[in-house]
Amino acid sequence: MDIFQLFISAIFVNNIVLAQYLGNCPYLGCSKERGVAFGMGSAVVFVTIMATLFTWLIQTFVLIPFGIEYLQTLAFILVIAALVQFVEMFLKKLIPPLYKSLGIFLPLITTNCCVLGIALLVQRKQYSLGTSLAYALASTLGFMLALLLMSGIRERLDTCRVPKALKGTPIALIMAGLMSLAFMAFRGMAA
Protein backbone atom coordinates (compact mmCIF):
# COMPACT_ATOMS: atom_id res chain seq x y z
CA MET A 1 0.00 0.00 0.00
CA ASP A 2 1.20 3.44 -0.87
CA ILE A 3 2.68 5.01 2.31
CA PHE A 4 1.16 8.42 1.54
CA GLN A 5 -2.28 6.93 1.16
CA LEU A 6 -1.77 5.07 4.43
CA PHE A 7 -1.05 8.32 6.25
CA ILE A 8 -4.02 10.18 4.77
CA SER A 9 -6.23 7.21 5.53
CA ALA A 10 -5.08 6.83 9.14
CA ILE A 11 -5.04 10.53 10.03
CA PHE A 12 -8.21 11.80 8.36
CA VAL A 13 -10.42 9.08 6.89
CA ASN A 14 -10.11 6.42 9.57
CA ASN A 15 -9.16 8.72 12.40
CA ILE A 16 -8.58 6.58 15.46
CA VAL A 17 -10.83 8.69 17.71
CA LEU A 18 -13.36 10.26 15.40
CA ALA A 19 -14.01 7.37 13.03
CA GLN A 20 -13.03 4.27 15.04
CA TYR A 21 -14.00 5.52 18.51
CA LEU A 22 -10.86 4.30 20.25
CA GLY A 23 -9.15 6.32 22.97
CA ASN A 24 -12.19 8.38 23.91
CA CYS A 25 -11.18 8.60 27.56
CA PRO A 26 -8.04 10.74 27.04
CA TYR A 27 -9.85 12.50 24.19
CA LEU A 28 -12.32 13.94 26.70
CA GLY A 29 -10.14 13.90 29.79
CA CYS A 30 -7.01 15.60 28.47
CA SER A 31 -8.53 18.11 26.07
CA LYS A 32 -9.23 20.95 28.45
CA GLU A 33 -6.00 22.82 27.72
CA ARG A 34 -3.84 22.90 24.65
CA GLY A 35 -0.59 22.25 26.56
CA VAL A 36 -1.99 19.17 28.25
CA ALA A 37 -3.45 17.94 24.98
CA PHE A 38 -0.08 18.24 23.29
CA GLY A 39 1.67 16.39 26.13
CA MET A 40 -0.85 13.56 26.06
CA GLY A 41 -0.72 13.42 22.26
CA SER A 42 3.06 13.10 22.17
CA ALA A 43 3.00 10.48 24.93
CA VAL A 44 0.52 8.40 22.93
CA VAL A 45 2.61 8.72 19.76
CA PHE A 46 5.70 7.57 21.61
CA VAL A 47 4.15 4.69 23.52
CA THR A 48 2.05 3.39 20.62
CA ILE A 49 5.02 3.10 18.28
CA MET A 50 7.00 1.25 20.94
CA ALA A 51 4.03 -0.97 21.76
CA THR A 52 3.37 -1.77 18.10
CA LEU A 53 6.98 -2.75 17.64
CA PHE A 54 7.01 -5.11 20.61
CA THR A 55 3.58 -6.62 20.08
CA TRP A 56 4.43 -7.25 16.44
CA LEU A 57 7.55 -9.13 17.51
CA ILE A 58 5.61 -11.08 20.14
CA GLN A 59 2.93 -12.00 17.63
CA THR A 60 5.38 -13.13 14.96
CA PHE A 61 7.94 -14.91 17.08
CA VAL A 62 5.94 -16.21 20.04
CA LEU A 63 2.21 -16.46 19.42
CA ILE A 64 2.21 -17.73 15.81
CA PRO A 65 4.98 -20.39 16.22
CA PHE A 66 3.19 -21.81 19.27
CA GLY A 67 -0.19 -21.58 17.53
CA ILE A 68 -1.84 -19.59 20.31
CA GLU A 69 -3.02 -16.46 18.46
CA TYR A 70 -6.23 -16.52 20.50
CA LEU A 71 -4.17 -15.22 23.46
CA GLN A 72 -3.36 -12.09 21.48
CA THR A 73 -5.34 -9.63 23.62
CA LEU A 74 -4.06 -10.97 26.91
CA ALA A 75 -0.44 -11.13 25.79
CA PHE A 76 -0.57 -7.65 24.23
CA ILE A 77 -1.99 -6.04 27.37
CA LEU A 78 0.75 -7.69 29.41
CA VAL A 79 3.46 -6.50 27.07
CA ILE A 80 2.10 -2.97 26.78
CA ALA A 81 1.73 -2.57 30.54
CA ALA A 82 5.27 -3.79 31.19
CA LEU A 83 6.60 -1.64 28.38
CA VAL A 84 4.97 1.54 29.68
CA GLN A 85 6.37 0.88 33.14
CA PHE A 86 9.82 0.39 31.67
CA VAL A 87 9.60 3.50 29.49
CA GLU A 88 8.57 5.53 32.53
CA MET A 89 11.61 4.37 34.51
CA PHE A 90 13.88 4.83 31.51
CA LEU A 91 12.76 8.40 30.88
CA LYS A 92 12.93 9.32 34.55
CA LYS A 93 16.55 8.24 34.72
CA LEU A 94 17.96 9.26 31.37
CA ILE A 95 15.77 11.99 29.86
CA PRO A 96 14.31 13.93 32.82
CA PRO A 97 12.98 16.86 30.74
CA LEU A 98 10.97 14.49 28.56
CA TYR A 99 9.80 12.65 31.68
CA LYS A 100 8.59 15.93 33.15
CA SER A 101 6.49 16.73 30.12
CA LEU A 102 5.16 13.20 29.47
CA GLY A 103 5.50 11.66 32.93
CA ILE A 104 2.01 12.12 34.29
CA PHE A 105 0.42 10.84 31.08
CA LEU A 106 2.41 7.62 30.82
CA PRO A 107 0.53 5.66 33.53
CA LEU A 108 -2.74 6.81 31.94
CA ILE A 109 -1.77 5.17 28.68
CA THR A 110 -0.95 1.76 30.17
CA THR A 111 -4.35 0.31 29.48
CA ASN A 112 -5.52 2.77 26.85
CA CYS A 113 -7.65 1.13 24.17
CA CYS A 114 -6.10 3.38 21.52
CA VAL A 115 -2.70 1.77 22.06
CA LEU A 116 -4.02 -1.76 22.26
CA GLY A 117 -6.42 -1.08 19.38
CA ILE A 118 -3.64 -0.06 17.00
CA ALA A 119 -1.54 -3.08 18.00
CA LEU A 120 -4.49 -5.38 17.24
CA LEU A 121 -5.56 -3.60 14.05
CA VAL A 122 -2.07 -3.96 12.66
CA GLN A 123 -2.30 -7.73 13.16
CA ARG A 124 -5.77 -7.94 11.65
CA LYS A 125 -4.58 -6.10 8.55
CA GLN A 126 -1.45 -8.30 8.46
CA TYR A 127 0.97 -5.44 7.85
CA SER A 128 4.73 -5.94 7.69
CA LEU A 129 6.82 -4.51 10.53
CA GLY A 130 7.70 -1.31 8.63
CA THR A 131 4.13 -0.66 7.53
CA SER A 132 2.91 -1.40 11.05
CA LEU A 133 5.16 1.25 12.53
CA ALA A 134 4.13 3.77 9.85
CA TYR A 135 0.49 2.95 10.55
CA ALA A 136 1.04 3.40 14.29
CA LEU A 137 2.70 6.79 13.71
CA ALA A 138 -0.05 7.95 11.36
CA SER A 139 -2.88 6.79 13.62
CA THR A 140 -1.44 8.46 16.68
CA LEU A 141 -0.80 11.65 14.73
CA GLY A 142 -4.50 11.50 13.90
CA PHE A 143 -5.21 11.07 17.62
CA MET A 144 -3.04 14.08 18.43
CA LEU A 145 -4.77 16.15 15.74
CA ALA A 146 -8.20 15.30 17.15
CA LEU A 147 -7.01 16.06 20.69
CA LEU A 148 -5.51 19.42 19.71
CA LEU A 149 -8.58 20.48 17.72
CA MET A 150 -10.81 19.48 20.63
CA SER A 151 -8.70 21.38 23.17
CA GLY A 152 -8.81 24.50 20.97
CA ILE A 153 -12.60 24.29 20.84
CA ARG A 154 -12.89 23.67 24.57
CA GLU A 155 -10.64 26.63 25.38
CA ARG A 156 -12.99 28.82 23.36
CA LEU A 157 -16.01 27.21 25.02
CA ASP A 158 -14.71 28.32 28.41
CA THR A 159 -15.36 31.94 27.51
CA CYS A 160 -18.82 31.35 26.05
CA ARG A 161 -22.15 31.38 27.76
CA VAL A 162 -23.14 27.72 27.82
CA PRO A 163 -26.56 26.71 29.20
CA LYS A 164 -26.08 25.50 32.75
CA ALA A 165 -27.26 21.97 32.07
CA LEU A 166 -24.69 21.53 29.32
CA LYS A 167 -21.65 23.03 31.05
CA GLY A 168 -18.48 20.94 31.20
CA THR A 169 -18.55 17.37 29.94
CA PRO A 170 -22.01 17.41 28.26
CA ILE A 171 -21.06 20.17 25.82
CA ALA A 172 -17.71 18.45 25.27
CA LEU A 173 -19.52 15.27 24.26
CA ILE A 174 -21.72 17.23 21.86
CA MET A 175 -18.60 18.85 20.37
CA ALA A 176 -17.01 15.40 20.03
CA GLY A 177 -20.06 14.19 18.13
CA LEU A 178 -20.02 17.21 15.81
CA MET A 179 -16.32 16.79 15.12
CA SER A 180 -16.86 13.13 14.37
CA LEU A 181 -19.60 14.11 11.90
CA ALA A 182 -17.25 16.62 10.30
CA PHE A 183 -14.58 13.96 9.83
CA MET A 184 -17.15 11.68 8.21
CA ALA A 185 -16.83 14.02 5.22
CA PHE A 186 -13.46 12.40 4.50
CA ARG A 187 -15.16 9.08 3.88
CA GLY A 188 -14.44 7.74 0.40
CA MET A 189 -11.24 9.71 -0.12
CA ALA A 190 -9.06 6.74 0.80
CA ALA A 191 -9.78 3.28 2.04
Place this chain on the structure above:
Amino acid sequence: MVTVSILVLFTLGFVAAALLGISSKILAVEEDPRVEAVVEVLPGANCGGCGFAGCENYAQAVVSDPDVPAGLCVAGGEETSIKVGNLTGKIVAAMEPQISFRRCEKIEGKVAVRFEYQGMPSCAAAALLGSGQGTDQCAYSCLGHGDCIKVCPFDALYLRNGLVRVDPSRCTGCGVCTRACPRNILEVIPRRARVMVCCSTCDKGKKVMEICEAGCIQCLKCKRKCPAGAVSVVDGHVHIDQQLCLGYGEECGMACAEACDRRILRRLVSTPDADGDRFTAPHPPAIPVNAASTEPQA
Protein backbone atom coordinates in the same frame (compact mmCIF):
# COMPACT_ATOMS: atom_id res chain seq x y z
CA MET B 1 -2.64 -26.98 23.98
CA VAL B 2 -3.59 -25.64 27.37
CA THR B 3 -0.12 -26.35 28.72
CA VAL B 4 1.51 -24.44 25.89
CA SER B 5 -0.64 -21.34 26.36
CA ILE B 6 -0.18 -21.38 30.12
CA LEU B 7 3.55 -21.83 29.75
CA VAL B 8 3.90 -19.08 27.15
CA LEU B 9 1.89 -16.57 29.16
CA PHE B 10 3.73 -17.50 32.32
CA THR B 11 7.07 -17.06 30.59
CA LEU B 12 6.00 -13.74 29.09
CA GLY B 13 4.85 -12.48 32.48
CA PHE B 14 7.94 -13.78 34.21
CA VAL B 15 10.32 -12.23 31.67
CA ALA B 16 8.49 -8.88 31.88
CA ALA B 17 8.53 -8.96 35.66
CA ALA B 18 12.21 -9.89 35.77
CA LEU B 19 13.14 -7.13 33.30
CA LEU B 20 11.12 -4.58 35.23
CA GLY B 21 12.64 -5.72 38.50
CA ILE B 22 16.20 -5.49 37.19
CA SER B 23 15.66 -2.18 35.43
CA SER B 24 14.04 -0.65 38.50
CA LYS B 25 17.31 -1.34 40.30
CA ILE B 26 19.52 -0.07 37.47
CA LEU B 27 17.38 2.93 36.56
CA ALA B 28 16.49 3.93 40.10
CA VAL B 29 16.58 7.71 40.51
CA GLU B 30 17.94 8.88 43.82
CA GLU B 31 15.47 11.29 45.30
CA ASP B 32 15.95 13.04 48.56
CA PRO B 33 13.32 11.37 50.79
CA ARG B 34 12.87 14.69 52.54
CA VAL B 35 11.35 16.19 49.38
CA GLU B 36 8.51 13.69 49.50
CA ALA B 37 8.08 14.26 53.23
CA VAL B 38 7.83 18.01 52.70
CA VAL B 39 5.32 17.53 49.87
CA GLU B 40 3.23 15.42 52.25
CA VAL B 41 3.20 18.22 54.80
CA LEU B 42 2.32 20.99 52.34
CA PRO B 43 -1.36 21.63 51.60
CA GLY B 44 -1.03 20.52 47.97
CA ALA B 45 -3.15 23.36 46.62
CA ASN B 46 -0.40 24.51 44.21
CA CYS B 47 -1.56 28.08 44.76
CA GLY B 48 1.84 29.64 44.16
CA GLY B 49 1.62 31.83 47.24
CA CYS B 50 5.18 30.85 48.15
CA GLY B 51 6.55 32.19 44.86
CA PHE B 52 7.27 28.76 43.39
CA ALA B 53 5.33 27.06 40.62
CA GLY B 54 3.71 24.54 42.94
CA CYS B 55 4.02 22.62 46.18
CA GLU B 56 6.49 20.12 44.71
CA ASN B 57 8.74 22.83 43.32
CA TYR B 58 8.78 24.58 46.67
CA ALA B 59 9.53 21.30 48.46
CA GLN B 60 12.47 20.67 46.16
CA ALA B 61 13.79 24.20 46.60
CA VAL B 62 13.40 24.24 50.37
CA VAL B 63 15.24 20.92 50.73
CA SER B 64 18.07 21.60 48.30
CA ASP B 65 18.63 25.35 48.58
CA PRO B 66 19.84 26.63 51.96
CA ASP B 67 18.66 30.16 51.10
CA VAL B 68 15.00 29.23 50.70
CA PRO B 69 13.27 29.73 54.06
CA ALA B 70 10.89 27.15 55.51
CA GLY B 71 8.08 29.58 56.26
CA LEU B 72 7.02 30.52 52.72
CA CYS B 73 3.81 28.49 52.63
CA VAL B 74 1.14 31.09 53.38
CA ALA B 75 -1.69 28.71 52.70
CA GLY B 76 -0.60 26.17 55.30
CA GLY B 77 0.13 28.82 57.91
CA GLU B 78 2.28 28.47 60.96
CA GLU B 79 1.60 24.77 61.55
CA THR B 80 2.91 23.79 58.12
CA SER B 81 5.88 26.10 58.39
CA ILE B 82 7.00 24.49 61.64
CA LYS B 83 6.66 21.02 60.14
CA VAL B 84 8.64 22.06 57.05
CA GLY B 85 11.23 23.65 59.31
CA ASN B 86 11.57 20.44 61.31
CA LEU B 87 12.01 18.36 58.17
CA THR B 88 14.59 20.63 56.60
CA GLY B 89 16.35 21.76 59.73
CA LYS B 90 15.59 25.42 59.16
CA ILE B 91 14.49 28.02 61.65
CA VAL B 92 10.99 29.34 61.06
CA ALA B 93 10.35 33.02 61.62
CA ALA B 94 7.00 33.85 63.22
CA MET B 95 4.25 33.82 60.63
CA GLU B 96 1.48 36.33 60.45
CA PRO B 97 -1.86 34.74 59.43
CA GLN B 98 -3.14 36.69 56.48
CA ILE B 99 -6.40 37.27 54.70
CA SER B 100 -7.58 38.77 51.46
CA PHE B 101 -9.46 42.06 51.58
CA ARG B 102 -11.67 43.76 48.99
CA ARG B 103 -10.96 47.49 48.73
CA CYS B 104 -14.26 48.54 47.18
CA GLU B 105 -17.68 49.49 48.51
CA LYS B 106 -19.41 50.42 45.30
CA ILE B 107 -22.86 49.22 46.43
CA GLU B 108 -22.74 51.48 49.46
CA GLY B 109 -21.30 54.25 47.29
CA LYS B 110 -24.17 53.82 44.78
CA VAL B 111 -21.82 53.68 41.80
CA ALA B 112 -23.89 53.66 38.59
CA VAL B 113 -23.16 51.43 35.64
CA ARG B 114 -22.21 53.06 32.36
CA PHE B 115 -23.98 50.48 30.25
CA GLU B 116 -25.57 47.06 30.56
CA TYR B 117 -22.89 44.40 30.12
CA GLN B 118 -23.78 41.35 28.06
CA GLY B 119 -20.36 39.91 27.24
CA MET B 120 -18.48 36.96 28.63
CA PRO B 121 -18.69 36.65 32.41
CA SER B 122 -15.17 37.77 33.21
CA CYS B 123 -13.84 40.85 35.01
CA ALA B 124 -10.79 40.90 32.75
CA ALA B 125 -13.03 41.29 29.70
CA ALA B 126 -15.43 43.77 31.30
CA ALA B 127 -12.54 45.88 32.57
CA LEU B 128 -11.20 46.37 29.04
CA LEU B 129 -14.37 47.97 27.71
CA GLY B 130 -14.84 51.70 27.29
CA SER B 131 -11.17 52.61 26.74
CA GLY B 132 -10.14 50.55 29.73
CA GLN B 133 -12.57 52.12 32.14
CA GLY B 134 -14.83 49.12 32.38
CA THR B 135 -18.56 48.94 32.74
CA ASP B 136 -18.88 51.02 35.93
CA GLN B 137 -18.75 54.77 36.33
CA CYS B 138 -15.76 54.14 38.56
CA ALA B 139 -12.65 52.75 36.88
CA TYR B 140 -11.45 51.19 40.15
CA SER B 141 -14.53 49.28 41.24
CA CYS B 142 -15.10 45.61 41.87
CA LEU B 143 -16.82 44.39 38.70
CA GLY B 144 -18.28 41.34 40.38
CA HIS B 145 -17.84 38.78 37.60
CA GLY B 146 -15.71 36.73 39.93
CA ASP B 147 -12.36 36.19 38.20
CA CYS B 148 -10.91 35.90 41.69
CA ILE B 149 -13.55 33.33 42.69
CA LYS B 150 -12.57 31.14 39.75
CA VAL B 151 -8.88 31.10 40.63
CA CYS B 152 -9.18 30.74 44.42
CA PRO B 153 -7.72 27.32 45.28
CA PHE B 154 -9.54 27.25 48.61
CA ASP B 155 -13.09 28.28 47.57
CA ALA B 156 -12.79 31.18 49.99
CA LEU B 157 -14.46 33.81 47.82
CA TYR B 158 -18.09 34.18 46.89
CA LEU B 159 -20.37 36.71 45.32
CA ARG B 160 -23.15 38.50 47.18
CA ASN B 161 -25.03 41.62 46.10
CA GLY B 162 -22.64 42.10 43.20
CA LEU B 163 -19.51 42.27 45.32
CA VAL B 164 -16.90 39.65 46.04
CA ARG B 165 -16.79 38.55 49.68
CA VAL B 166 -14.04 36.74 51.53
CA ASP B 167 -14.89 33.79 53.74
CA PRO B 168 -12.47 34.27 56.66
CA SER B 169 -12.73 30.65 57.72
CA ARG B 170 -11.37 29.49 54.37
CA CYS B 171 -9.06 32.26 53.17
CA THR B 172 -5.39 31.46 53.67
CA GLY B 173 -3.98 34.70 52.30
CA CYS B 174 -2.11 32.99 49.46
CA GLY B 175 -2.70 35.99 47.20
CA VAL B 176 -3.78 34.17 44.04
CA CYS B 177 -6.89 36.36 43.88
CA THR B 178 -4.89 39.58 44.06
CA ARG B 179 -3.10 38.56 40.88
CA ALA B 180 -6.32 37.56 39.11
CA CYS B 181 -8.12 40.86 39.75
CA PRO B 182 -7.68 43.12 36.70
CA ARG B 183 -8.22 46.20 38.89
CA ASN B 184 -6.11 45.27 41.91
CA ILE B 185 -9.06 45.60 44.26
CA LEU B 186 -7.95 42.76 46.49
CA GLU B 187 -5.10 43.09 48.91
CA VAL B 188 -3.62 40.56 51.30
CA ILE B 189 -3.43 41.97 54.83
CA PRO B 190 -2.60 40.49 58.25
CA ARG B 191 -5.62 38.95 59.94
CA ARG B 192 -5.14 41.10 63.00
CA ALA B 193 -5.04 44.32 60.95
CA ARG B 194 -7.08 46.96 62.75
CA VAL B 195 -7.93 49.37 59.99
CA MET B 196 -8.17 49.20 56.23
CA VAL B 197 -8.88 51.44 53.25
CA CYS B 198 -12.13 50.41 51.58
CA CYS B 199 -11.48 52.07 48.23
CA SER B 200 -8.89 51.67 45.49
CA THR B 201 -9.61 54.72 43.39
CA CYS B 202 -6.82 56.78 41.87
CA ASP B 203 -9.25 59.37 40.50
CA LYS B 204 -9.30 63.03 41.47
CA GLY B 205 -11.47 63.97 44.43
CA LYS B 206 -13.99 65.90 42.32
CA LYS B 207 -14.71 62.99 40.05
CA VAL B 208 -14.96 60.56 42.96
CA MET B 209 -17.47 62.88 44.66
CA GLU B 210 -19.66 62.75 41.58
CA ILE B 211 -19.73 59.00 41.05
CA CYS B 212 -19.37 57.34 44.45
CA GLU B 213 -20.58 58.11 47.94
CA ALA B 214 -18.07 55.74 49.46
CA GLY B 215 -15.06 56.76 47.41
CA CYS B 216 -11.77 58.13 48.65
CA ILE B 217 -11.22 61.77 47.67
CA GLN B 218 -7.64 61.75 48.94
CA CYS B 219 -8.04 64.62 51.40
CA LEU B 220 -5.23 62.89 53.28
CA LYS B 221 -6.54 63.78 56.73
CA CYS B 222 -5.79 60.19 57.66
CA LYS B 223 -2.18 60.59 56.60
CA ARG B 224 -1.74 63.68 58.76
CA LYS B 225 -3.45 62.10 61.78
CA CYS B 226 -1.49 58.84 61.80
CA PRO B 227 1.21 59.02 64.47
CA ALA B 228 2.98 55.96 63.09
CA GLY B 229 3.38 57.31 59.57
CA ALA B 230 1.71 54.17 58.28
CA VAL B 231 -0.67 55.93 55.90
CA SER B 232 0.67 57.06 52.56
CA VAL B 233 -0.30 57.33 48.92
CA VAL B 234 1.07 54.36 47.03
CA ASP B 235 0.35 53.77 43.33
CA GLY B 236 -2.10 56.65 43.34
CA HIS B 237 -4.35 55.54 46.17
CA VAL B 238 -4.25 55.68 49.96
CA HIS B 239 -2.41 52.72 51.40
CA ILE B 240 -1.85 51.55 54.96
CA ASP B 241 1.44 49.92 55.83
CA GLN B 242 0.02 47.26 58.12
CA GLN B 243 3.38 46.38 59.64
CA LEU B 244 3.94 49.98 60.77
CA CYS B 245 0.32 50.26 61.92
CA LEU B 246 0.39 47.07 63.98
CA GLY B 247 3.84 47.88 65.24
CA TYR B 248 2.67 51.18 66.67
CA GLY B 249 -0.14 49.57 68.62
CA GLU B 250 -3.55 50.82 69.65
CA GLU B 251 -2.56 54.00 71.46
CA CYS B 252 -3.49 56.10 68.43
CA GLY B 253 -7.18 55.25 69.01
CA MET B 254 -7.63 54.71 65.28
CA ALA B 255 -6.92 58.35 64.55
CA CYS B 256 -7.06 57.73 60.80
CA ALA B 257 -10.47 56.07 60.85
CA GLU B 258 -11.79 58.78 63.18
CA ALA B 259 -10.46 61.49 60.89
CA CYS B 260 -12.02 60.08 57.74
CA ASP B 261 -15.31 61.94 57.09
CA ARG B 262 -16.30 59.68 54.22
CA ARG B 263 -15.63 56.51 56.19
CA ILE B 264 -13.16 55.16 53.67
CA LEU B 265 -10.83 53.99 56.41
CA ARG B 266 -12.70 51.55 58.60
CA ARG B 267 -12.00 49.57 61.68
CA LEU B 268 -11.90 45.87 61.12
CA VAL B 269 -13.69 43.53 63.47
CA SER B 270 -12.69 39.95 63.83
CA THR B 271 -16.17 38.52 63.22
CA PRO B 272 -17.72 39.11 59.81
CA ASP B 273 -21.20 40.59 59.51
CA ALA B 274 -24.11 39.02 57.64
CA ASP B 275 -22.60 39.96 54.31
CA GLY B 276 -19.35 38.29 55.18
CA ASP B 277 -17.51 41.57 55.45
CA ARG B 278 -15.01 42.30 58.14
CA PHE B 279 -16.41 45.65 59.25
CA THR B 280 -19.90 46.32 60.56
CA ALA B 281 -22.68 48.42 59.06
CA PRO B 282 -21.76 51.97 57.90
CA HIS B 283 -23.14 54.11 60.75
CA PRO B 284 -22.48 54.39 63.63
CA PRO B 285 -18.73 53.69 63.41
CA ALA B 286 -17.80 50.15 64.24
CA ILE B 287 -16.19 49.20 67.49
CA PRO B 288 -13.76 46.34 67.21
CA VAL B 289 -14.70 43.36 69.37
CA ASN B 290 -11.13 42.71 70.39
CA ALA B 291 -10.81 46.23 71.81
CA ALA B 292 -14.34 46.96 73.01
CA SER B 293 -13.08 49.25 75.77
CA THR B 294 -11.51 51.67 73.34
CA GLU B 295 -13.81 54.68 73.29
CA PRO B 296 -13.74 57.07 70.37
CA GLN B 297 -11.60 60.00 71.38
CA ALA B 298 -12.82 63.55 71.22
